[in-house]
Amino acid sequence: MSDFEPTIIAFVCNWCTYTAADLAGTSRLTQPPNVRMIRMMCTGMVDPKYVIKALLEGADAVLISGCHPGDCHYINGNLKARRRVKLLKEILPRFGFDERRIKLTWIGASEGIDFANTMKELVNEVKELGPSKVRKQMVI
Amino acid sequence: MRKKIGSALVVGAGISGIRSALDLAELGYQVKLIDRAPNLGGTLAQLDYQFPTDHCGMCKMLPLVERDSASQFCLRKGLFHENIDIMLNTELVQMEGEPGKFEVTLRQRPAVVDPELCIGCGECSRVCPVEVADEFNAGLAKRKAVYLPVPHNIPNNYVVDLDSCTLCGECEKICPTGAIDFRWEARRQFRILVVDDELIVRDSLKDWLIEEGFDVETAESGPDALDKIAKQAYHLMLLDIKMPEMDGVEVLKRSKDMRPDLPVVMMTAYATVETAVEAMKIGALDYLMKPFDPDTLVPLVIKLYENLERAGEFTMEVGAVILAAGFDSFDPAGKGSNTYGYGEIPNVVTSIEFERIVSGTGPYHGKLVRPSDGKEIRKVAWLQCVGSRDMHADADYCSSVCCMFSVKEALLAKERSNGQVEATIFYMDMRTFGKDFQRYRDKAEKEYGVSFQRGRVHSVELKQLGGDPTIVYMDIDGTAHEEVFDLVVLAAGQRPPAGSDLLAEMTGVDLNQWGFCQLQPFSLSCTSRDGVYAAGSFSGLRDISESVIQASSASLQASRLIHSKGGGLAEASESEVAFRDVSREPPQVMVALCTCGDSLAQAAHLDEVEAFVSDLDYVSQVHRFESICTQEGWSQLEEAMEENGANRLLIGACMPYVYTRKLRDLGAKIGLNPALMEVVDIRTSVFPGNNFSQEQASREIRLALAMGVGKLKGMDPSLSAATPIVQKALVVGGGIAGMTSALGIAEHGFEVFLVEKAEELGGNLRRLYRTLEGNPPQELLEQTISKIQKHPKIHLYTNAKVLHSHGRVGCFITTIEKEDGSGETLEHGVTILATGGKEATTESYGYGQSESIVTQHQLEEQLHSGQINPAELGAVVMIQCVDSREEPRNYCSRICCSSALKNSLYLKEQNPEMNVYILYRDIMAYGFMETYYTQARQAGVIFIQYDVDKKPKVTVENGGVSTVVTDPILGREVMLEPDLLVLSTGVAADGQGQLAEIFGVETNQDGFFQEAEYKWRPVDFLQEGIFTCGMCHSPRNITESIAMAEATAQRALRILATMRVTAGSIVAEVRHVLCSLCEKCIEACPYGARWRDDDEGKIMVDELSCQGCGSCAAVCPNSASVLRGYRDQQIFSVIEGALEEIF
Amino acid sequence: MSEEKREIAEGHTAEDLMASIRENIRACMQCGTCTGSCGSAFAMDLTPRQMWRMIQLGLVDEILASRTFSLCSSCYYCTLRCPRGLPLTETIHALKQLAVAKGLAEKKGARFYQTFLETVRRYGRVREMELMARYFLIMKSPVLPLRFTPLGMRLMMKGKVSPEMPKFFGSGKLDAIFRKVKELEARS
Known part of the structure; x- marks a missing residue:
């Protein structure tokens, strides 16, 4: 569908990525309106439940974005997130979700441009994947 | 947040200023933090990546307990703390008074853009x-x-x-909000009198200035001018000097009599400049030089006007002043020879410029391209010691940080380019003297292939057409090489900050010969003036970790002073606000929408939004306010909250972070916990430039509000309990570090238990008899011991050792074994480990086979005892880096090179005929010690450099020692037959492993204590409440150990200072009903803040250690572990709110 | 030109000279700047850095046997750039003096300078043909003049060198100055 505008939920960490998001804003980088940012204290706090909930509620993709390894304010929260996302990417396809709908990135506080680009790329990718089938096919 | 009596001024808001200000604020003092720049952060704002992680981490400096009183977001964005008042664009202009009671005058430059109104739209x-x-x-x-x-x-x-x-x-x-105001109106009120005998001058000046909006009158002679000023008031007089009848100086004198407040600016031709300067002494403000041209004159007058009319100056009283003025980078194109072609040859940049190139916020957005043509960088050379260690640049000192940051930059370049970049570092000595520095350098060389070339490059030439700089350098054996690079980075050294001489004069502190702040012996923070302390690079040449340590040391001194002059630290002033308990009430959210004048109404369908929001669950009311950012708007909000009794507040406005302080004030006023208030951004989507239609904008706003309500309605209303603290400290180790720490805490009125395993206090200091700078260590030892023994709050246990310790911050219980064998149990709130290190033993180089082979420390002792007599020695050889800087002890012990210099200078002094040879790998004479290296060479000490794979060979025969080493310059072997061979074996860990087990902390691979974070929390452990200082952390000299001990005392005090400490509203808690005791959460916690209480059969959370990261909540399979403020229900509501529109 | 051993003025022994040379160079930290800057380094057998090192280690004879210090063109690059601010060019001059004082003026480089100065002393200016003639004589090598012939021809054709016949007995107008210099050297 060419006019499909995906809805993406982004769990961003309060420290680095949120700052990058603010920076993207103050630098006047245009951002796609499809992304809904949910601020968590740390990506290590993102319970797999939240990802699943978001997907079940109809989100077309979920992005988890935090500090670079080594930068985490809470030492290693982002590393925990990495392990969880890896597991999610393995398990969720068995339930009919394309693993490309879940993405993990590291974005540092100065990387406003990377943030804006990541969002744009993700939107484009998801556009190609098409809308989430949850509403249509799943009985919840 | 507790508030104590006492205040301090911190000048400079770079990293050290921020650290000092936070320290004092956490103790409860009021801090004024000023900086002359318009932003916080100092030099560090420009640097994105730091050793050892090669990333940032500045946010770790924020408070760990009492978190709600400070900002909890990236420190680069800004800083907020209840007790800190930040004033930017502000300078110190005057200081008077005495320690404990300084009167400081601050001047804030006028802001044309009103910070209250600016929304940052650009x-x-x-x-x-x-x-x-x-x-x-x-x-x-x-x-x-x-x-x-x-x-x-x-x-x-x-x-x-x-x-x-x-x-x-x-x-x-x-400007959409009218935030910019050049105040034209006020200019019309500003009357200027132009006095000049020449008509052309009068007329032109009048024309130019009237065009600028000022009110201008003219006078053609002195008497005319005086006549005019007598009749009416003027705000500024521009006065010519050379006039017939009465000259300018005369007019000035008289006008000063008549109207002493009238500012006068002299106008002078070239010939009479001296008269103008004289005139300034009589009271003229400044002088302008003829011939005038409007482009220079007018801005000058405007600046004068701004300064006179709009500069806000005010005076306040503070107890102590901390100078954290930072440093400037050496400008290679400045005075002196610019042999590197900086500014002339393209693609020659300084290290700061390179850091900007790799930064995401830099000019190339983090791509490795070079400035001249945007070509990708593939071959980079780093030239060390530019502007340091160079007599011609007036700098016989080492800037200490450049070696490490060049290695870091080389590593960054390699990482960014996936190893494609060729990196070469040209150096004289690679000064990797800090903790883990040597391994970092080895990693760069061996794993990443960074090439290290020993040889100073003298100049950079442009021989290629494409702008590629060429470097000619000499190999160690004399072969010349010529190489072309894409980019040359000059590792520019440090210089005192601009204006440091003025600052020093104003505050009465002495500067050293290089212009940095002069410090007192054995101190890294005390200046020549009592009550004024130096923090950070202002006193010279230190990296981030040392700056942070020193900043805390300065704040300890400041706190000590304030406390001694009547500040109240031991008593908590009762200013705890009582929040009403709303836990039994159903959530009622009041939503406040800031309409930003009309702009929001025009950009979105506000009625629809309001209706939508009112419909949401638990929203009791929705109000619109015109401009919440103004005083008026905010008071309206306050009133509304007070009236309707809502127990949650959601504000939709712009720039959520700005409201942190306001919400706290509001909370205090209406008795509602600020954790139950939140601000969401509804403005950014409707900025001009973002081309959203009304539909889209409304949708964005609806979503933001729905998500906000979702989070807020489930927000935990329970108030955090405060943890009681046992206000006593345990210090393990009675060396200089332990003693200094103990004194720092005891002098604030708290009890300290000082446990020392030896018979006497002093540790390694007992056996040190002189220092490189010539300060007397034994005197220091005696003074400190006597202070310890006399202090009523210090309980000393010698010949004692620690057996066991358990507990949490605020309540540790430690058992010690005393002299007589009996045990004693001590209860304390914090622990400080200061157990020191010992000189390493060795089996290399024939140690132990002859009496003529001693260690560096043994040399010092034997010189002192007389066992070694310099007059009898004909030749002495010292070998540095024995068993050090190679596996297994691959770290630099930092103090051996300065000890060697110290002893060799002493030997030469006692016996100038003696031949002294020092065999070294790199001479770690960093900072101001470099000049002693020069002195040692000048005294005739011969230095021979050796490589780690070509070590000297020592043979012992018939009691005689001979050493063979290859001189790299001549390529020949040199045989030395000294009377004495001295081995610098370095510092080894001494029992840290055992203590680590007892206290539950970590050690690193070399056996030293592992701190929480090398740069930002160098004296903390991840375990809250336990701190470390001195050599047990890493090798360091006396002064550095003292500074670290003071920093540790400071960190400990912030816990001890009140009887009850709260952590923050975002902490973990356990729902025991759901807990299956699987203990996954205990593993997941990086701070060790959870444990299983066997008696109760429950998982307990230590609130003070918990930082609210939520790892435990994410890992718990039953959701028994939750993070207050981020419960599952809340997140689920937020997700639903975000996706509502899909339906 | 006779190969006389120059008399060392009293109070200025070779040892003193050596001591002051060592004094000057002590603070050298072998950074390599001087060698890197030296325009004549390509022709030297010992690099300047190596030479300073040898001074520090006391290997004076080797230094004096090398060509290095006599090839110094006094461009002062090294002195200007030395991070320790050492007086390198002056020290090289001192080495030259030391070499002469020790009677090592046999060296080819030194002989050229001596001839040059001799011409200047006699005539107050350089007379190229005379200079070269004397030089060839001193060098006692029949091949040498032939090597210089092409250059000499070109210079003569361009009028840069006048084909005057060498005078073997000159006016010596600058004698007084040279004598004074010797006196001053003796006093220093």
């Missing part, structure tokens, strides 16, 4: 016609005259740079 910058070099990007990019000083800063107020502004007024016209 329109002004877009229309500004002036472009100048951007200082934030070290000149690599351009900015407008109205600009954002640092991209991250919140609030992101634009600032007008009056020096380059042409006053065209375009920005003022386009």
